[in-house]
Amino acid sequence: MVSALSRRSALLGLASGVLGFGAVRAADSADSLGDSGVRSDSGTGTDLDWPMARYDAAGTGYDPDASGPKDGVRVKWRREPETFFGGTESPILSGDTLYATGRVLLALDVATGETRFAHEGSYRSSPARTDAEAYTTDTLAVTAPAGVFGLNAGGGIRLFDREFGVERWHGPGRESRFGVFGPPSAVPPVAADGTIYAAIPGTEHVVALDASSGRKRWRRSPGDELRRPAVADGRLFAVNWPHNTTAYDAETGERLWQAELPEQMVLPPTATGDGVVVPDRTGVTALNATDGSVRWRFDHGGNATEGAAAVAEGRVFVQSAGSDGALHALDLETGEQYWSAPVRGEGTPVVADGVVYARAYNDLVAVDTEDGTVRWRYDSRLPLSTPAVGDGVLYAVAHGRIVALEEDR
Template sequence: MPSRRHVLAGGGLALAGVAGGLQFVDRPISPGATTETDWPMARYDPAGTGHNPAASGPKDGVDVAWQRDRESPMHGLAAPILVGETLYVVGRGSLVAFDRTTGEIRFARDGRYWSTPARAKARAYRHDTLAVSGREGIRGVSAGGGYAAFGRSVGTERWHSHGGEVRRWSSSSPREPSPVTADGTVYGVVPDTDRVVALDASSGRVLWERTVGDERSIGSNRPAVRDGTVYVSSRPGDVVAFDAETGDTRWSVRPDPHADSALNYRHFGPATATDAGLVVPEQEGVVLLDRADGSLQWEYVYDGNATDGSAAVADGTVFVTDGAESLHAIDLESGEREWIADYGPDTDPVVADGVVYLGYQISELVAIDAETGDRRWTYEDSTYFTQPIVGDGALYVLTGEGLLALEEAS
């Protein structure tokens, strides 16, 4: 069996892709059993914890296992997902499936895809559904890829919900909130709106649709789903809990800014649902809300300016960046600080096997010890990094040079 490691040349990564002799394999993927180390959606699970207790990644150093790109680069900001033996990546409007072990491209489909996909079981199909957002709505795509015939995709897209004319134009890649899937239902934010929608994963049928916040809102975040409730935060300052089945509002709150805040509202990021409560990061700190009624349980304030990113929660600790040079570890029960580590950008931490992993668009990929805050390793051999995901001993991240798989240094 050939080694998984590939030769690096010229001080950089020599891309091994279609142009380098790897044949493009355009075929549907056979259904395969999922594994404990899957990472099936953005932030790992419907609750948005960013933590898979069964997964592990490189801890003390990294080697490149493989790196792949298409003939047309996959530049984008969406994190990959892992289902069984397949990695799915959205970049520059395309959906590409890779073999997790070799990096072989299994299929590539062009379309109006922009967010990280979310995998859901589909009753009426042989293959699962991947729900993905874009500027023109939420789409359901076959995880098997369908077929490519005469330059066109056949059987790839299953449904398209809430499509419409795009109201804005930008030369940059959009960053629509990624959908969430739970129990055969897709929960997502309708692009360019403050409406959250529940869709049947097989048919795309609208089960319910509700508005979050009011006319002052400038965007809703990725939903968090736990124990039959959908939690959605928005900017500025609303957090709403909906019944996952009916869409009925269970509670809606707009907490006042903390006493020393220079803002007159809270700029909330995506919520994370935990047993202890609802963790919601904001521009100047983090709050824990009671999941039963939205009441404030504790508030952690930092001297920062976090306008992006989300909180990861693992083993009773909240991990969040403050947008001003630091990663904070906070006790989930008490809201007390455990440690602070130097880390500049605002981003989305993920956690596996006692290590916090952080990637940033134009900087570096780092691993930080979850217990002490000590930096374990740094990887900088790329122009940018998306949010990474963790599998069975490997770390996967989309970079400026393609999809990258990193393993423990030999």
């Protein structure tokens, strides 16, 4: 008869052996894994990715190859998984797998909405997917009260009703504290060139971590109330309360410049080809990437406390808030307004195939990028996240619910 100690040792040894073999096999056979892999033969015919919140490290919210519903909308599928308690953090898309976080890491089949795997954890932010040299599956970076985590995009291995190999590394952090405007929100990390850039929860620091190991490359302290950073062309742009926008060398963490904006409430930046666009409570400012000098400013007169700007095909799309709130389209070079559309509310628009999608309280609104014509409105009855855009479909989260929206044919 095997003792409890030897039985436990045997199980641990078996688990270690399976992990050592399965870490490679699980990824190498991802196309045939179904529920446990990143991809399967689901017949979706899509290879589009929306790898992080706002699509890319620059935060543009624009994938030139993606498309969503244009002339009408209907629900393709809707799911309310028992283990999912998400708020309005954006999901991300990797081929035929959709990932969402809400006290679990949840992976869904994009065609059906069926759950592929769910891993429990206090994950709060949208994930950022990146290649990881040390692994054959991708890494998903998320932030949680305890810090930054690197998770296995393939879901690890389930053995004897336990999961192994999901959490790959745990980066710096500490328990969240209250900031100037209440408890901090989940600030999503960004991924660029094998590096994860993240605002460390509960601190005034931004950090660069190796995507494979979680090893710290550099750490800096821009200030309080950090937002999602933007990374492009070797520069990282960080904003914080009050007033500040700071540029760092993305490789070394060297501070390049710091600019002060007129408003205390500074919202997440968007990096462009030669500058950075920074919304704030009453308007949006375009700064020069090399020295932080002001290129132009547009005052919308609103009272925005959240949201970021999308940048697509030479235009900036930004929402104001308040009773006269609107969605504004601006020229990226001059800040001149092309049009404003009656989209009252605040949030982060995204753009695909000539349409900009923006939140308006409980509505998701599709607006023509050329002239601001409202194409359709969808009432979700709950505030939706900023959507991820795929091959003709929008994916969004709304307080425990995940929904896929397609063209109403």
